[in-house]
Amino acid sequence: METLKRYPLTYGIIFLNILFFLLSALQSGNIVDIDLDTLVDLGALYGPLVVKQGEWWRLLSAMFLHGGMTHILMNMVSLYIIGRGMELYFPKAAYLAIYLLSGLVGGLLSLYMHPMSVGIGASGAIFGVFGALAGFFLAHRKRIGAYSREFMRDFAVILGLNLMLGLSISSIDMSAHIGGLVTGMVGGYMIARYPRSLPFFVLSGIVAVIIGAKYLSDVQILQ
Numbered sequence: 001m002e003t004l005k006r007y008p009l010t011y012g013i014i015f016l017n018i019l020f021f022l023l024s025a026l027q028s029g030n031i032v033d034i035d036l037d038t039l040v041d042l043g044a045l046y047g048p049l050v051v052k053q054g055e056w057w058r059l060l061s062a063m064f065l066h067g068g069m070t071h072i073l074m075n076m077v078s079l080y081i082i083g084r085g086m087e088l089y090f091p092k093a094a095y096l097a098i099y100l101l102s103g104l105v106g107g108l109l110s111l112y113m114h115p116m117s118v119g120i121g122a123s124g125a126i127f128g129v130f131g132a133l134a135g136f137f138l139a140h141r142k143r144i145g146a147y148s149r150e151f152m153r154d155f156a157v158i159l160g161l162n163l164m165l166g167l168s169i170s171s172i173d174m175s176a177h178i179g180g181l182v183t184g185m186v187g188g189y190m191i192a193r194y195p196r197s198l199p200f201f202v203l204s205g206i207v208a209v210i211i212g213a214k215y216l217s218d219v220q221i222l223q
Contacts, residue, residue, distance in 0.1 A: 009092050010083030013099065014076050017122055020064040021072045033068040036118050045107055045119030051216055059209075063103040065120040075122045079129070086129045089136050090191065094198050095129070098187045101205035102128020102180035108212040109179035117173075124176035128184030135188025 020042070025031040028038040040046050043061025050058050066072035086095050106124020110117075183205070190197045 007084045007087045009095055010079065010087055013083065013122075014079060017064050017066070017072060017076060017079075021066050024065060031069060034066070039065055039067065039118060039120055045111060047111055047115030047117075050111060051115070056213055059104050059107040059213075060100075062107060062120050063100075063122050063125055066122070067120055071121060075126060079122065079126050082126070082130050082133060085133055090132065090188070091195075091198070094187075094191045095132075097198065097202050097205070098128050098132045098184050098191075099125045101187065101202070101209070102131070102183040104209050105183040105205070105212070106176035106178075106180035108209065108216065110173050110176040111216055113175040114173065119173060119176065121173075121176070123173070124180030127177045127180035128187070131181040131184030131186075132188030132191075135185045135190075136192040138185075139189050139192035 021034075024034045024038055024042055027042070028034045036044075040049070042065055043058050044065055045058050045062040049055045066075065083095075086098075090098070103122065103125030106127070107119065110119045110124070187201050187205070190201050
């Protein structure tokens with residue numbers, strides 16, 4: 001219970017993801033692998049529906065959907081590990097803003113790169129949290145010295161492993177990962193250096209998402 005009180009946002013996000021997974025498993029009738037029709041019905045990213053039909057809400061709903069047991073376990077374990085660190089170093093409002101905006105930007109980039117694929121998962125948002133921690137240690141590298149350098153070395157190793165994994169497994173959408181990572185790193189650095197910049201980061205992120213959505217509509221990526 002004490003741990004729950006200390007990291008309420010991390011556990012809350014994990015709970016929502018598990019809840020959505022159980023709902024999708026119930027509708028699909030299969031808890032190991034969720035069929036694509038069920039995922040699309042529940043709000044997965046799919047270019048024709050998002051861009052042509054204007055269902056932009058799928059950018060948010062897709063962040064809480066997963067394709068199977070392995071997929072959600074990998075993402076939730078990752079969030080459990082790094083989310084608690086995020087909750088220690090950042091205000092909860094900043095954590096939530098970085099998580100959501102990273103997922104939205106990752107989703108937009110995924111749509112641009114793979115408009116006819118079904119996109120799901122919290123990976124873009126989770127990479128945003130990871131990037132935010134990297135931004136924090138980068139912003140305070142002089143003050144925390146060796147610990148910062150140790151984190152950045154670990155960051156480089158984990159990033160390299162994820163890049164190799166993403167390049168070797170075709171079903172992993174690296175575009176969402178990269179979009180989330182960059183968004184999180186920028187936000188983490190800004191907020192760590194200038195704590196009052198959170199409203200500016202949120203407003204800039206929302207504007208960027210709106211511009212990105214308009215761009216995808218205008219360039220006709222589905223043709």
